[in-house]
Amino acid sequence: MGKQFMLNRATARLKFLRDMERVAALSRPELDAEILTMLPNAIAYARHNSPLYRSTLGGLTNGGTAIKSLDHLRNLPFTTKDDLRARYPYGLLAVSPDRLMRYGESTGTTGNPTSAFMTYEDWERGNVWVERALRQVFTDRDTVFVAIPYELAFAAYDIDRALEAVGVTVVPTGTLNQVCPWERTVEMMRAIHPTGIVCTPTRALRLFDMFVSRGYDPSEVGLRVLFYTGETCSPSKLKKIADLWNVELFTAFGATETNSLALPCRHGTLHLSEDRYLFEVIDPETSVPLSPTERGELVLTSLASEAMPLVRYRTGDIVRIDDTPCACGLPHRSIQHFGRYSERILLQGGSVLRMDVEEAALSVPGTGSYYVLDDESDPPAIGVEVTRQADAQAVLTAVENSIAKACGIQFKALDIDKSLIAQAMDRMLKPGSLSIRHVREP
Structure with missing residues (x-):
């Protein structure tokens, strides 16, 4: 029984590997045609098997198989995070529970948690693409901290x-746990000399400063690659982190409900998982469809999910999709992620994305990599780390002008001690969303 079980799983992974290579060799028109071929069956599957969609899509003609185009799809209702919360934990389960391989939940930092689940087939169908992406970043000679x-x-x-499939030596340190706190991670990095690390950009920044504060030389670690995920980060901040560590940057994008949604190629382009999901972009305020090249909210529909199919799920992520062909040859379009719509800053009768403020502030010469926002004051304030203290006031004025020009909002810029920010970061699961409130908390 055990041997046959393992053989069946190995056979399934081989099938998904072969299908992945087939899809990777498609032209863009061929991939578009395949997506539309998969769509009606995916809608019909969700309607028939998911408790949620039996309710919301029960009246569909022909059981959903008539949904054969994006225009048809846009007639269907959205699925929201509130739908998932209301049906926690198994209200979207579309298979028998004994078929599940993975169960997970969101952090619950923005409301009640939501659940997610995968069959073995769901897991492997996505994981072979993750392996393909990481094989272009790492080799069997690498040691990587996760x-x-x-x-x-x-x-x-x-x-x-x-990483294991690539042959990498994996060091699973995790984050914010008692077994391997950040202090231990620093000491392990000195001893083991990893060539890669998987973490958020802000964690990479904090680790660098912990090295320096202990009198260590970060360059002696020999880090080569920062694979960052779990946090949106501006180009200016990313460049500063890359320069500090002298590393190459790669990223991935995903969600609790779906796992990976976009993965990097060898050129660093972030390619959408269009063999598993159909993607739309809408205006987050009006829900009107936008051109994919316009900045808007990402909406996805599952094409091949067994355990938890989703139909027109509003992710809450603000993105732009680019259909420019990539030199790597993949037919999948690429994506830029600008942050969560729920984390936008509401000010002076309008709103601005946090990443836009971050880019405007940290692109100013003389600023460091740390900053903190205070959107409760009037005018709103931003505390930034000033590295050119002799010209501190000029730097702060330049920050104010840069934000006003880029975002149309007048901020008051203040010089802030980065040690205060660091202390707050060490207490947070998601330090990239740091605000003045966190700095003030004891």
Whole structure:
């Protein structure tokens, strides 16, 4: 029984590997045609098997198989995070529970947690693509620290499993746990000399400063690659982190409900998982469809999910999709992620994305990599780390002018001690969303 079980799983992974290579060789028109071929069956599957969609899509003609185009799809209702919360934990389960391989939950930092689940087929169908992406970044000569949460999450295990398949030596440190706090991670990095680390950009920044504060030389670690995930980060901040560590940057994008949604190629382009999902972009305020090249909210529909199919799920992520062909040859379009719509800053009768403020502030010469926002004051304030203290006031004025020009909002810029920010970061699961409130908390 055990041997046959393992053989069946190995056979399934081989099938998904072969299908992945077939899809990777398609032209863009061929991939578009395949997506539309998969769509009606995916809608019919969700309607028939998911408790949620039996309710919301029960009146569909021909059981959903008439949904054969994007225009048809846009007639269907959206699925929201509130739908998932209301049906926690198994209200979207579309298979028998004994078929599940993975169960996970969101952090619950923005409301009640939501659940997610996968069959073995769901898991392998996505993981072979993660392996393919990481094989272009790492080799069997690399040692990689995986410093993102393992608890109740898919991403750490997904990356861990793919790195293992590549032949990498994996060091599963996790994050914010008692077994391996950041102080121990620093000491292990000095002793083991990893060539890669998987973490958020802000964690990479904090680790660098912990090295320096202990009198260590970060360059002696020999780090070559930062594979960052779990946090949106501006180009200016990313460049500063890359320069500090002298590393190459790669990233991935995903969600609790889906696992990976976009993965990098060897050129660093972030390619959408269009063999598993159909993607739309809408105006987050009006829900009107936008051109994919416009910045808007990402909406996805599952094309091949067994355990938890989703139909027109509003992710809450603000993105732009680019259909420019990539030199790597993949037919999949690429994506830029600008942050969560729920985390936008509401000010002066309008709103602005946090990443836009971050880019405007940290692109100013003389600023460091740390900053904190205070959107409760009038005018709103931003505390930035000033590295050119002799010209501190000129730097702060330049920050104010840069934000006003880029975002149309007048901020008051203040010089802030980065040690205060660091202390607050060490207490947070998601330090990239740091605000003045966190700095003030004891």
